[in-house]
Amino acid sequence: MWIKLLGSGLTIFATSWVGFEIANHYRVRPLYLQQMQSCLQMLETEINYGLTPLPRALDKISSIHQGPVGDFFRDVHQNLTSTPGATVREAWKKSLDKLFAPLYLSNADYHILVNFGMTLGISDRYDQVKHLKLVMAQMASAETQAREAKEKNERMYKSLGFLSGLAVVILLY
Amino acid sequence: MNVDLIFKIAGIGILVSVIHTVLKQAGKEEQGQLVTLAGVVIVLMMVIGLISQLFTTVRDVFNFY
Numbered sequence: 001m002w003i004k005l006l007g008s009g010l011t012i013f014a015t016s017w018v019g020f021e022i023a024n025h026y027r028v029r030p031l032y033l034q035q036m037q038s039c040l041q042m043l044e045t046e047i048n049y050g051l052t053p054l055p056r057a058l059d060k061i062s063s064i065h066q067g068p069v070g071d072f073f074r075d076v077h078q079n080l081t082s083t084p085g086a087t088v089r090e091a092w093k094k095s096l097d098k099l100f101a102p103l104y105l106s107n108a109d110y111h112i113l114v115n116f117g118m119t120l121g122i123s124d125r126y127d128q129v130k131h132l133k134l135v136m137a138q139m140a141s142a143e144t145q146a147r148e149a150k151e152k153n154e155r156m157y158k159s160l161g162f163l164s165g166l167a168v169v170i171l172l173y
Numbered sequence: 174m175n176v177d178l179i180f181k182i183a184g185i186g187i188l189v190s191v192i193h194t195v196l197k198q199a200g201k202e203e204q205g206q207l208v209t210l211a212g213v214v215i216v217l218m219m220v221i222g223l224i225s226q227l228f229t230t231v232r233d234v235f236n237f238y
Contacts, residue, residue: 156198159195160196163195166188170181173181
């Protein structure tokens, strides 16, 4: 009797957890995309008005932003400064590959950012600003899409996780 | 008469209706219908033995062969 109840509780707990994890994915993604945009905005300011060298600009951004987005810029900074002769393109891609999962990026975002990394730091500031504007617009549209997906799916997965656990318990009890 | 089975079926009914509502709100009507169908099939599986029992009883009572 008690073991049965305990098992039922564990089943519901496990499926609810899975549901919450999936919902969390939808909840967090727009936030990170938004943070990424504000980081890129800062980078634009640093490049256009501050004329800051890229490693120092990256360090500055990473010191302000917390969470995976800040980690990403910190990681790029580390890759750039720790290995002699490292190019921005390699450092950017390496960090992106490393932090792909915690940033909850989609494949489309990944390609946008990789393409942006190829142009970062190789031309004058007017050209850089153009590329930054482009990637920010793309991030903004990705964010709107992510928000729509969140509205649609977050609550559903939360309740569905719990309810599927309940279904299993009722069927097997 | 087994009352547990009735409660079980009632539970499945409530659950299926709630899942259907949740999926409908999320704009996934097809999946909602699929869940309803699955619920019907599961309940049918549970009661099919009892239905056949009922038929044999009726046949025995009225001596149909």
